[in-house]
Amino acid sequence: MQKVISRILVCLIISPFTLITYCKKDVKESPVSKTLQVKPSEDSEDQLEINGTGFGDEPSAVKLSFNGKTAQIQKIADNKIIATIPAGDIKGPASLSINGISVNLPVFNLWKTTVSTFAGTTVEGYADGDKDVAQFNGVEGIAVDADGNLYIADANNNRIRKITTAGVVSTIAGTGVAGFADGSGAVAMFSKPTGIAVDNNLNIYVGDRNNHRVRKITPAGIVSTLAGTGVAGLLNGSGLVAKFNTPCGVTLDASNNVYVADQVNNCIRKITPMGTVSMFAGTGNMGFQDGNALSSARFTYPNAVVFDKLGNLFIADRLNNSIRKVSGGIVSTVAGNGWEGAMDGVKPNVTFHFPTGITANSSNTLFVTDQDNHRIRRINSIGVTSTYAGSVQGYQDGAASVALFEYPRPIAIDSKGILYVGEKTKIRTIKRTSILIFP
Numbered sequence: 001m002q003k004v005i006s007r008i009l010v011c012l013i014i015s016p017f018t019l020i021t022y023c024k025k026d027v028k029e030s031p032v033s034k035t036l037q038v039k040p041s042e043d044s045e046d047q048l049e050i051n052g053t054g055f056g057d058e059p060s061a062v063k064l065s066f067n068g069k070t071a072q073i074q075k076i077a078d079n080k081i082i083a084t085i086p087a088g089d090i091k092g093p094a095s096l097s098i099n100g101i102s103v104n105l106p107v108f109n110l111w112k113t114t115v116s117t118f119a120g121t122t123v124e125g126y127a128d129g130d131k132d133v134a135q136f137n138g139v140e141g142i143a144v145d146a147d148g149n150l151y152i153a154d155a156n157n158n159r160i161r162k163i164t165t166a167g168v169v170s171t172i173a174g175t176g177v178a179g180f181a182d183g184s185g186a187v188a189m190f191s192k193p194t195g196i197a198v199d200n201n202l203n204i205y206v207g208d209r210n211n212h213r214v215r216k217i218t219p220a221g222i223v224s225t226l227a228g229t230g231v232a233g234l235l236n237g238s239g240l241v242a243k244f245n246t247p248c249g250v251t252l253d254a255s256n257n258v259y260v261a262d263q264v265n266n267c268i269r270k271i272t273p274m275g276t277v278s279m280f281a282g283t284g285n286m287g288f289q290d291g292n293a294l295s296s297a298r299f300t301y302p303n304a305v306v307f308d309k310l311g312n313l314f315i316a317d318r319l320n321n322s323i324r325k326v327s328g329g330i331v332s333t334v335a336g337n338g339w340e341g342a343m344d345g346v347k348p349n350v351t352f353h354f355p356t357g358i359t360a361n362s363s364n365t366l367f368v369t370d371q372d373n374h375r376i377r378r379i380n381s382i383g384v385t386s387t388y389a390g391s392v393q394g395y396q397d398g399a400a401s402v403a404l405f406e407y408p409r410p411i412a413i414d415s416k417g418i419l420y421v422g423e424k425t426k427i428r429t430i431k432r433t434s435i436l437i438f439p
Helices: 002-026
Strands: 037-040 047-051 062-066 072-077 080-084 094-098 101-103 108-120 139-144 150-154 159-163 168-173 193-198 204-208 213-217 222-227 247-252 258-262 267-271 276-281 302-307 313-317 322-327 330-335 355-360 366-370 375-379 385-389 411-413 419-422 426-437
Touching: 037 108, 062 072, 062 080, 108 385, 139 204, 139 411, 139 419, 139 426, 150 193, 150 204, 159 193, 193 258, 204 247, 204 258, 213 247, 258 302, 258 313, 267 302, 276 313, 313 355, 313 366, 322 355, 355 419, 366 411
Parallel strands: 139 193, 193 247, 247 302, 302 355, 355 411
Antiparallel strands: 037 047, 047 080, 062 094, 072 080, 094 101, 108 426, 139 150, 150 159, 159 168, 193 204, 204 213, 213 222, 247 258, 258 267, 267 276, 302 313, 313 322, 322 330, 355 366, 366 375, 375 385, 411 419, 419 426
8 A cells, every 4th residue: 555655746746847858849939039139121112121039040930920911021030030921901910921921910001102183184285273183294393392282393384383281283484385474474485494493582484495594483473584594594693694404303401502404515514593503513514423513523414303302412413324422512423334224233333214203302312203214213311222113114003113214304202202203294192101011
């Protein structure tokens, strides 16, 4: 009897330890770091980046989903995962597992970028009224004032148009007939107006391309000539005698000096508020050369100009297929190597095919209309170029990854970060929406 009791006690003592040992072997602990950082990818807002440790290097081992939709893993390293955000509604729980083991995700924000038609139709024409039925013919310039009203250089209609925040389109100036006349907006005439800018006092500046003039429109609608004689040429001095040759894009600095992409003169001109014209960059000779802005730098048909928040001037150098920068009197190339193409990445590999419009956001990120690639390109503050929206020629709204454009030309940005892109007969918006994601 005593031997039997002893055996039972031994079993009772051994069994609990056996059970504990068995349970410990069955528990799978993740090697992934407890604290992860999740953010939109620097390369594309359709992708996200997860930073941590212990991820391994096998993409098939990673399962990431949003609201039940599986994300495609693009890259993985031990400390970083890059994944494409799935299309559709992702406002739901997110989950991550590696090798079948669940990994805790933090609450994080993602951006979804959407392209929409803002104004105009697919028909060439001229009609004011509600923005959804208004007609345009050759949207070559877009400017946005502080209140969010848009100003349009409607080139083939030879008119300057306005779109209010309520979505009403009206004509500010121009008769529709190509010609030249100053005066009230109802009698003023333009010839292929292309560039447009607006200052804080709501004065509008227009690159009147075929008139070889830069025009000014007051808030009262009175049109005058700021500079240019109407005869093509290259001459500095008073606005009354200065000459331009196909002035296109215009922009303003903080002191309301006007900067003009003087296209056929292959240079950038500066006009003071008093109308004095000088050379700002370029020699007047066609070419592709960096260096001193006035003595050596060369451009080939520059089309658009914009300042960033740091006071640097950026130029869409159209026929050089590049983006140039003027800072401290020195011209440099930000992106593009002169060749036609659609390559993303960093200089010198990046290529464009007729970069035509350019704008900058509050973070000094550049957005470029890459006309013959039918794309909107983005250049971040460290010089990485990516495709922001568009792929092949077409017309399609929706997510930036599927949206299509047709020869996009001007581009502008408002105080909310909404981009406005001009095509021949319509204006599109590109809007980022923040989405809070919970695990």
